[in-house]
Amino acid sequence: xxxxxxDVLIVGGGVSGTALLYELARYTDLKSVGLVEKYDHxxxxxxxxxxxxxxxxxxxxxxxxxxxxxxxxxxxxxMVVNFATKLSESERDHIVYKYxxxxxxxxxxxxxFLRKRFDTFKQLFPNLKLLERDDIAELEPKVVEGRRxxxxxxxxxxxxxxxxxxxxxxxxxxxxxxxKAAAEKGMNFDVRLSTAVEDIRKEGDVYKxxxxxxxxxxxxVVVSAGGHSLLFAHKMGYGLDKSCLPMAGSFYFTPKVLxxxxxxxxxxxxxxxxxxxxPDVLVEGKTRFGPTALMLPLLERYNGKTFWEFLKVLRxxxxxxxxxxxxxxxxxxxxxxFKNFMFEVPVLRERLFHGxxxxxxxxxDVKDVSFxxxxxxxxxxxxxxxxxxxxxxxxxxxxxxxxxxxxxxSPGGTSCLGNAxxxxxxxxxxxxxxxxKETFERDLLTGEIELTEIERPEASSLM
Numbered sequence: 001x002x003x004x005x006x007d008v009l010i011v012g013g014g015v016s017g018t019a020l021l022y023e024l025a026r027y028t029d030l031k032s033v034g035l036v037e038k039y040d041h042x043x044x045x046x047x048x049x050x051x052x053x054x055x056x057x058x059x060x061x062x063x064x065x066x067x068x069x070x071x072x073x074x075x076x077x078x079m080v081v082n083f084a085t086k087l088s089e090s091e092r093d094h095i096v097y098k099y100x101x102x103x104x105x106x107x108x109x110x111x112x113f114l115r116k117r118f119d120t121f122k123q124l125f126p127n128l129k130l131l132e133r134d135d136i137a138e139l140e141p142k143v144v145e146g147r148r149x150x151x152x153x154x155x156x157x158x159x160x161x162x163x164x165x166x167x168x169x170x171x172x173x174x175x176x177x178x179x180k181a182a183a184e185k186g187m188n189f190d191v192r193l194s195t196a197v198e199d200i201r202k203e204g205d206v207y208k209x210x211x212x213x214x215x216x217x218x219x220x221v222v223v224s225a226g227g228h229s230l231l232f233a234h235k236m237g238y239g240l241d242k243s244c245l246p247m248a249g250s251f252y253f254t255p256k257v258l259x260x261x262x263x264x265x266x267x268x269x270x271x272x273x274x275x276x277x278x279p280d281v282l283v284e285g286k287t288r289f290g291p292t293a294l295m296l297p298l299l300e301r302y303n304g305k306t307f308w309e310f311l312k313v314l315r316x317x318x319x320x321x322x323x324x325x326x327x328x329x330x331x332x333x334x335x336x337x338f339k340n341f342m343f344e345v346p347v348l349r350e351r352l353f354h355g356x357x358x359x360x361x362x363x364x365d366v367k368d369v370s371f372x373x374x375x376x377x378x379x380x381x382x383x384x385x386x387x388x389x390x391x392x393x394x395x396x397x398x399x400x401x402x403x404x405x406x407x408x409x410s411p412g413g414t415s416c417l418g419n420a421x422x423x424x425x426x427x428x429x430x431x432x433x434x435x436x437k438e439t440f441e442r443d444l445l446t447g448e449i450e451l452t453e454i455e456r457p458e459a460s461s462l463m
Contacts, residue, residue, distance in 0.1 A: 004188060005206055006034040008427055009218035011197050011232070012225035013037030014047040015167045016406060018174040019416035020222060023424050025178035025189055026443070029434045032188035034218070035175075036211060038196035043171035045300055046226055047413055049282045051377030053273075053291065054164045055261065056080060056096070057411040060125040061103035061156055063117065063274075064266035071124060073411055076418030078449035080170070081162045083417065085448040087173060095173060097164040099279055100139050100260030102131060102157025106359055110265050111154045118156055131155040142257040146363035155262075162448070163261055166281050167413040192216075197225075200232055200403070207403060220427050221403045227299035227306075227380035229405040230397075231313045239397040239405065243320045243383040244313040245390075247272070248301055249291030250343065251372040252353050253280075257361045258287045264359060267332060275356050288372060289357045292343040293336070301378045319385035326389065346371075380407050396422075402430050417444060 007030040010017045024033045058077045059070025084096040105114040118130045136155050137144040182189035199210040209216040223229045233239040263276040272293040280288045299306035328334050343349045354366040382391040397405040445451040
C-alpha cells in the first residue's frame with residue numbers, strides 16, 4: 001500500500017461516494033484524494049440500476065414532498081442533469097434518459113388533492129402540466145384503456161425532461177471526469193477497488209483506515225457505505241442513539257404498457273414509496289413496477305453475509321422495540337407490511353401485486369406480471385432511539401472530528417451531487433482548503449436546468 005496520507009479519503013464507491021470524489025477533484029485545491037470500494041466496480045450495490053427505480057426525483061410528482069423539500073430536491077436533481085448534459089452526446093445518452101412522467105390520481109378525493117397541489121406547485125415547476133383524461137390517454141393510452149368511463153382521473157406531469165438515470169454509468173463518469181480534473185492540476189487521485197475496509201481509528205491528527213490490503217492514512221474521512229456507514233460509526237462510538245432497519249424493495253415486470261414513468265399518490269400514513277411503473281433502462285421492451293417494501297435482516301439484498309452486520313447495527317433494545325411497536329399500531333402501516341410480506345411469496349405474489357398495479361393499467365392480466373428476480377436493493381432506514389421513531393430523509397452523522405458518516409440519502413441517488421456539496425464544505429471547514437465556487441456554479445447550477453443557490457447548512461445543523 002502507498003504511504004500517501006490523503007487529504008480526504010472516501011469509503012464507499014456508490015453514486016454518493018463517487019460524486020464527492022468528483023467534486024473534490026474538480027473544484028478544490030486539495031493535494032490528494034482517494035476512494036476505497038470493497039467490490040471490483042463502482043456503484044454495483046444499491047446504486048446499480050437493478051436495485052433502484054432509476055429515477056431523477058425532482059419533487060414535482062412526489063406527492064409526499066412539501067414545496068420547500070421540492071425546491072431543494074429540484075436543485076439537486078438539476079445538478080445531476082447539468083453534469084450529464086455537459087458530457088459528450090455518447091456519454092450522456094448512457095447516463096440520463098428522457099421519458100414522459102406523471103403522477104396519477106384516481107377517484108374524486110385524489111383528483112381534488114392533485115388539482116389543489118398543481119395550484120401550489122406550478123410556479124416552482126413551470127413545465128408541470130395538469131393532464132385531464134384525454135391528455136393522459138394521448139401520453140399513456142394503457143392508463144385509460146379498460147377504465148370505467150365514470151371513473152374520475154387526472155394527472156400532473158411533464159413530457160420533455162430527463163427523468164431517468166443509470167446511476168452506475170453516472171458513477172463511472174464521476175470517476176472518469178474527476179481523474180481528468182485531478183491530472184490537470186497535479187492532484188493525487190486514487191481509486192482502490194476490491195479493497196474492503198475493516199476498521200477506522202484516529203491517531204493524532206490523521207485517521208488510520210485498515211483494509212484487507214493494508215493500511216491507509218487520511219486527514220479527513222467520509223464514509224458513504226449505506227447501512228455499513230452506521231456500523232463504522234458505532235465502532236467508533238458515534239451515532240449510538242441510532243439503529244438501522246433495512247427496508248428491501250422488490251420489482252415486477254410486465255410487457256411494455258407504459259411510455260414513461262407513472263407514479264401514484266403517496267399515502268401520508270406510509271413512510272414508503274407508492275407503487276409506480278417505469279421504463280427500465282437496462283431491460284428493453286418491458287415496464288417495471290414497484291417497489292414493494294419489506295423489512296429484511298440484511299444490509300445488502302443478496303448478500304447473506306451481511307446478516308451478522310445487520311445484527312450489530314440494529315442494536316436492539318426497548319427503544320427500538322417501542323419505535324417498531326408504534327409503527328405497527330398504525331393500521332395502514334400494519335396492513336402495508338403484511339401485504340408486502342405476501343408479495344414475497346412465490347406464485348401468490350404475482351396475483352396480489354397485479355391487484356395493486358391495475359390502478360395504473362386496468363387492462364393488465366395477471367399472467368402478464370412476473371417477479372423481477374435479482375432486482376431490488378436495500379434502503380437503510382434509521383431509527384432515532386432517543387425519540388423512538390423513524391428518521392425520515394437524509395441521515396448524516398458529523399461529530400466534528402474530521403469524519404462524516406452518510407446513510408439513507410434522500411431522495412436516493414438524485415441527491416448525490418447535492419449531498420457531496422455539503423460534505424465538500426464540511427471538509428473545507430475542517431481542513432481549510434479552497435473551493436472554486438465560480439466553476440462549480442457554472443458546471444452544476446447552469447446549463448440544461450438553470451438553478452439558484454440555496455443556503456448551505458452549517459456543520460452544527462447536521463446530525
